Amino acid sequence: EIVLTQSPATLSLSPGERATLSCRASQSVSSYLAWYQQKPGQAPRLLIYDASNRATGIPARFSGSVSGTDFTLTISSLEPEDFAVYYCQQCTSWPLTFGGGTKVEIK
Amino acid sequence: QVQLVESGGGVVQPGRSLRLSCAASGFTFSRYPMYWVRQAPGKGLEWVAHISYDGSNKYYADSVKGRFTISRDNSKNTLYLQMNTLTAEDTAVYYCARGTGNLNFDYWGQGTLVTVSS
Numbered sequence: 001e002i003v004l005t006q007s008p009a010t011l012s013l014s015p016g017e018r019a020t021l022s023c024r025a026s027q028s029v030s031s032y033l034a035w036y037q038q039k040p041g042q043a044p045r046l047l048i049y050d051a052s053n054r055a056t057g058i059p060a061r062f063s064g065s066v067s068g069t070d071f072t073l074t075i076s077s078l079e080p081e082d083f084a085v086y087y088c089q090q091c092t093s094w095p096l097t098f099g100g101g102t103k104v105e106i107k
Numbered sequence: 108q109v110q111l112v113e114s115g116g117g118v119v120q121p122g123r124s125l126r127l128s129c130a131a132s133g134f135t136f137s138r139y140p141m142y143w144v145r146q147a148p149g150k151g152l153e154w155v156a157h158i159s160y161d162g163s164n165k166y167y168a169d170s171v172k173g174r175f176t177i178s179r180d181n182s183k184n185t186l187y188l189q190m191n192t193l194t195a196e197d198t199a200v201y202y203c204a205r206g207t208g209n210l211n212f213d214y215w216g217q218g219t220l221v222t223v224s225s
Contacts, residue, residue: 034211036152043202043215044144044152050209087152091210094166096154 002026002090006099012107019075021102023088031066032092035073038101039084048073049091078104109133109214111203116219121194129186129203129216137161137181140206143188145199146218153199156188157206170196193223 003026013019023033031051036044046055048064051071061076075082083106088099115127129141143155156177157166165177176189186203200220204212 032209036212038152043217044212045215046211046213049207049211049213055213089152089154089211094157095168096157096210098152098154101151 001095002029002093002097004088004090004097004099006086006088006102008102009100010103010105012105013078014107015078015080017078019073019078019082019104021073021075021086021104023071023073023099025069025071025090028069029090029092032090033064033066033071034089034091035062035064035071036087036089037082037084038087044087047086075104109205111205111214111216113201113203113216113219116201116221118222118224119193120225121223123193124189124191125193125221127188127190127201127203127219127221129188131184131186131203131205134205136179136184141177141179141186142204142206142212143177143186144202144204144212144215145197146202147196147199150199155201158186190221193221195223197221198223 005024007022033051035048038044051066052064063074065072085101085103087101110132112130119125158177174192178187200218202218203216205214207213
């Protein structure tokens with residue numbers, strides 16, 4: 001099973017600041033990693049697929065990148081609606097697995 | 108627009124069974140793989156099961172293998188999850204999700220809560 005480790009667990013930032021979220025895979029997943037955003041009481045929403053492709057309707061301030069087994073989700077300038085929990089998910093082998101999540105909270 | 112609406116959740120005693128349904132609309136259901144993903148209260152996301160577009164291939168998380176069965180009725184645009192021998196560890200919000208071709212999920216339902224408790 002591929003283990004995904006997300007860091008930090010919590011990120012305290014102010015609106016307008018840059019957010020950098022990390023997801024490390026225990027083995028290679030190539031570029032087959034997705035990012036989701038989840039707000040309280042809501043279902044997750046797909047943000048990024050294949051490491052760096054924005055899903056339909058996702059603003060350009062969200063971007064993803066990869067270096068080896070290290071994946072990064074960057075929010076260039078936080079909007080009030082971006083404060084949420086973010087999960088990564090590997091899309092390469094069964095069982096599909098998620099990281100533990102990073103909560104982006106208002107500082 | 109794509110809509111996924113889960114139903115069938117509720118409170119059930121340990122050891123009992125429950126069947127969840129997910130009604131799909133706004134897309135050609137029979138062309139997409141479908142998934143169940145769950146989230147225990149206050150916890151992260153856990154993939155539960157996958158079914159291919161035609162129902163010929165199914166995969167399960169080890170935590171539910173042998174107890175849960177995923178199925179679909181393409182004539183009714185509906186996805187199912189039959190859950191048997193439920194335990195407290197199965198308590199969660201269960202989401203159905205539409206799959207892309209790349210083992211990720213582009214649309215999610217609002218979820219249905221399953222509580223296993225005596």
